[in-house]
Amino acid sequence: MTTALITGSTAGLGAAFARRLAASGHDLVLVARTAERLHEQAAELHERHGVEAAALPADLATEEGIAAVEARLGEAGRPVDLLVNNAGFGLKGRFLQVALADELTMLKVHCEAVLRLTTAAAAAMQERSRGAVVNVASVAAFVPRGTYGASKAWVVQFTQGVARDLAGSGVRLMALCPGFVRTEFHERAGMGTDRIPGWMWLDADRVVAEALRDLGRGRTVSIPDPRYKALMGAAKLVPRGLLGRVSSGAGSKYGPR
Numbered sequence: 314m315t316t317a318l319i320t321g322s323t324a325g326l327g328a329a330f331a332r333r334l335a336a337s338g339h340d341l342v343l344v345a346r347t348a349e350r351l352h353e354q355a356a357e358l359h360e361r362h363g364v365e366a367a368a369l370p371a372d373l374a375t376e377e378g379i380a381a382v383e384a385r386l387g388e389a390g391r392p393v394d395l396l397v398n399n400a401g402f403g404l405k406g407r408f409l410q411v412a413l414a415d416e417l418t419m420l421k422v423h424c425e426a427v428l429r430l431t432t433a434a435a436a437a438m439q440e441r442s443r444g445a446v447v448n449v450a451s452v453a454a455f456v457p458r459g460t461y462g463a464s465k466a467w468v469v470q471f472t473q474g475v476a477r478d479l480a481g482s483g484v485r486l487m488a489l490c491p492g493f494v495r496t497e498f499h500e501r502a503g504m505g506t507d508r509i510p511g512w513m514w515l516d517a518d519r520v521v522a523e524a525l526r527d528l529g530r531g532r533t534v535s536i537p538d539p540r541y542k543a544l545m546g547a548a549k550l551v552p553r554g555l556l557g558r559v560s561s562g563a564g565s566k567y568g569p570r
């Protein structure tokens with residue numbers, strides 16, 4: 314029996330990871346801020362799939378929250394075989410419309426927490442010569458797009474670099490880069506989604522299924538869905554300046570109404 318720890322497990326992509334991994338027999342450690350929702354999720358997954366599911370309430374924007382999850386990942390007697398660093402959020406608005414404090418919180422959750430949890434997990438996994446880390450980034454990593462895109466670009470670069478450094482150790486890492494996924498993400502950020510065309514939306518369960526297939530194949534970056542693979546391939550051919558203008562124009566649609 315293996316154990317997976319998922320951050321941001323109660324909604325969207327994290328909940329899809331939890332469902333999928335529980336269905337394939339993994340015990341789970343579920344992390345998010347809202348304790349009641351976590352306990353309900355743990356009880357439901359245990360009942361439905363017979364796996365052990367533990368709730369670990371933690372706010373990854375805080376020192377105590379990150380330290381609590383680091384401590385769990387470092388417990389030698391209860392090894393975590395798969396870490397999914399998924400917790401994250403969006404901010405509505407362009408630069409200078411968003412409070413600096415919110416941008417710093419984003420860096421804490423998207424970068425510092427990912428760095429520290431990956432470090433704690435990978436150190437323990439290296440000792441056992443096995444384990445995997447999935448860091449949830451975004452296709453926003455590949456276009457010039459404010460703090461959100463920059464933080465996700467960091468996640469991709471960091472993950473690829475660590476994957477290389479740990480090659481041959483038995484510890485695998487993969488950055489997951491989805492496009493638009495139907496979750497609570499946009500509503501939580503107060504972003505309008507009316508102008509995002511229907512064909513651009515992905516289903517969280519399908520994204521997770523493809524991500525886990527890519528992890529099994531040894532990929533270090535996964536872009537689920539052929540439409541987004543093609544879009545990101547084309548984006549590489551577009552000059553950065555033009556890409557920035559298109560991205561900024563598209564981004565303004567999800568800004569303050």
Ligand SMILES: NC(=O)c1ccc[n+]([C@@H]2O[C@H](COP(=O)([O-])OP(=O)(O)OC[C@H]3O[C@@H](n4cnc5c(N)ncnc54)[C@H](OP(=O)(O)O)[C@@H]3O)[C@@H](O)[C@H]2O)c1
Pocket residue numbers: 320321322323324325326327344345346347350371372373374399400401402403422449450451452490491492493494495496497498499501
């Ligand atoms: N949806 C998309 O279109 C999309 C596209 C590309 C990438 N992504 C990325 O996918 C990841 C998951 O997003 P999602 O769309 O599934 O979002 P979501 O539906 O809003 O779910 C976010 C989850 O993260 C938890 N969370 C938020 N802030 C947290 C914090 N400070 N500490 C601990 N847990 C926290 C939430 O629970 P609590 O509120 O209870 O803490 C919830 O479980 C994010 O990293 C996001 O950037 C999303």
